[in-house]
Amino acid sequence: GNLNEMEKPSDSLLIFANDFRESTDLSHYRLFEVSEEIATQIAKGDDRYRISIKGKYGDEAVLCTEDSTFEIKLVEASNTVLLAQPRSDKEEIADVLEIKGSVFNFYELTPVLPQTQRLREMLQEAPFAGFEQDSKIKGKRWTNDEIAMVVQASDREIRQCFQEMGAFQLEGCWRILDATYRDEILETILNEAVIREWHLENLSQSECIRALKKDEFDEFGIIQTLAFYSSDGEPLTNSSKEILWHLDNKKLCLFRAIQLLILGDKVWNVPDFMESWKNALPSSCHPEMEMLRGIAITKEGMRGKPPAIQYLLASSLPKDPRKRCKDLFGIQQQWTFDDISPYLK
Numbered sequence: 423g424n425l426n427e428m429e430k431p432s433d434s435l436l437i438f439a440n441d442f443r444e445s446t447d448l449s450h451y452r453l454f455e456v457s458e459e460i461a462t463q464i465a466k467g468d469d470r471y472r473i474s475i476k477g478k479y480g481d482e483a484v485l486c487t488e489d490s491t492f493e494i495k496l497v498e499a500s501n502t503v504l505l506a507q508p509r510s511d512k513e514e515i516a517d518v519l520e521i522k523g524s525v526f527n528f529y530e531l532t533p534v535l536p537q538t539q540r541l542r543e544m545l546q547e548a549p550f551a552g553f554e555q556d557s558k559i560k561g562k563r564w565t566n567d568e569i570a571m572v573v574q575a576s577d578r579e580i581r582q583c584f585q586e587m588g589a590f591q592l593e594g595c596w597r598i599l600d601a602t603y604r605d606e607i608l609e610t611i612l613n614e615a616v617i618r619e620w621h622l623e624n625l626s627q628s629e630c631i632r633a634l635k636k637d638e639f640d641e642f643g644i645i646q647t648l649a650f651y652s653s654d655g656e657p658l659t660n661s662s663k664e665i666l667w668h669l670d671n672k673k674l675c676l677f678r679a680i681q682l683l684i685l686g687d688k689v690w691n692v693p694d695f696m697e698s699w700k701n702a703l704p705s706s707c708h709p710e711m712e713m714l715r716g717i718a719i720t721k722e723g724m725r726g727k728p729p730a731i732q733y734l735l736a737s738s739l740p741k742d743p744r745k746r747c748k749d750l751f752g753i754q755q756q757w758t759f760d761d762i763s764p765y766l767k
Contacts, residue, residue: 436506439520451505453528455497460487476574485531489578492531499527536575538583539741544569545589551600552640563595588650599646607639607647608677615704622674622706627657627665651677675709676717678702683718683733691728692720716764719754736765 456464464473475494477483485492503526506519548561573580583589589598614633615622627648631641648667649655651674658666679699682690690698692711699709711720716736720729734753739746743766750757750765 434517434519436504436519436521437509439522441522451523451525453503453505453525454485455528455530457531474570476571478572481574484534484537484574486574486576489576491534491536491574491576491579493534495530495532496527497530499525502526503528536579536583538573538575538579541569541573541575541580541583542587544573545587545596545598548597549600549603550592550597550643550646551603552643554640563593563597565595566591569596585655588646588655590646590649599643599650603643604647604650605677607634607644608651608674610634610637610639611644611647612674612704622669622704624658624660625667625669627667630667671707672713674707675699675703675713678707679709679714679717680733683731690731691723692731693728695731716767719761721754734765736767739765 472488474486475483476486483494485494502524504521505523505525506521509518509520544562544564546561548559548563550556551559569580570577575583584596587598588604589596591597611625611630611634614620614630615625618629618633620626620629625648627645630648631644634644648657648669651669653668653670658668660666682695682698682702696709696711703709714731717733718731719734720731723729732753739749746765750762
């Protein structure tokens with residue numbers, strides 16, 4: 423619409439507040455530049471946009487909303503910014519704004535990746551390997567509030583990391599399974615599945631627990647392992663209300679692939695690897711090379727030999743983009759976009 427159709431702003435009288443001189447103290451106000459969406463939601467009092475500044479001593483502080491993380495940078499303003507608000511008293515003069523203070527800089531927010539590596543390291547301090555061993559583990563157990571305070575990531579990003587790690591709460595603290603313990607349980611489940619002809623897409627929880635009881639695995643550890651390797655971390659139930667788990671084809675295939683790739687100093691060519699990979703899995707599992715993106719890379723074979731495969735885990739590379747690229751091109755001088763893209767996310 424044109425200007426005549428729009429509500430014209432009213433003129434306001436600006437006056438200095440009685441405490442303005444005191445308010446010019448630079449520690450009194452902090453000005454942040456935020457997106458219109460965040461500003462609108464904050465003004466509405468929407469809980470999804472609760473703001474928190476996170477970090478441990480020595481960290482560069484980040485600002486987090488419910489679902490995003492932002493780097494904070496102090497920017498010098500080209501002009502002095504006056505901070506004013508409507509006058510609080512009921513005097514006759516309408517539209518009076520009191521100048522409460524002034525600032526000469528503001529904080530600029532830039533979206534950044536969440537620093538969830540710290541969360542992974544924290545939960546590795548006390549991994550769960552069965553109740554008998556748990557009392558012997560001296561590492562710190564972290565509560566939800568402690569994690570929210572020091573992990574530089576939004577609540578949504580933290581929850582997503584919990585899901586990726588298969589984290590669970592035990593006695594009020596977040597824990598993960600010890601990797602060796604978890605893999606021993608899965609190895610036993612897969613062996614029993616072959617012997618007993620179990621269907622991995624509808625695996626009975628009670629049958630697993632009974633079959634693994636002889637190996638002295640904790641029921642709790644078995645259930646958490648089933649959750650970790652299932653499609654969505656949640657069980658199903660049938661008409662008899664029996665608890666079933668749908669084990670994820672890709673997760674099972676990657677479990678076996680990594681076992682083969684880290685096997686001693688063996689260098690695999692792709693055809694031999696694919697054959698061994700398929701043979702190491704139950705017949706219901708279907709491995710594909712595409713699954714190995716971010717897990718391994720292939721290199722052209724020399725003198726007519728088939729291409730080789732090399733274990734390269736994306737999470738093992740440095741977080742800093744320059745260092746990551748330096749490492750990648752130190753491993754291999756030439757990359758196609760498809761090959762390198764999983765390592766740049």
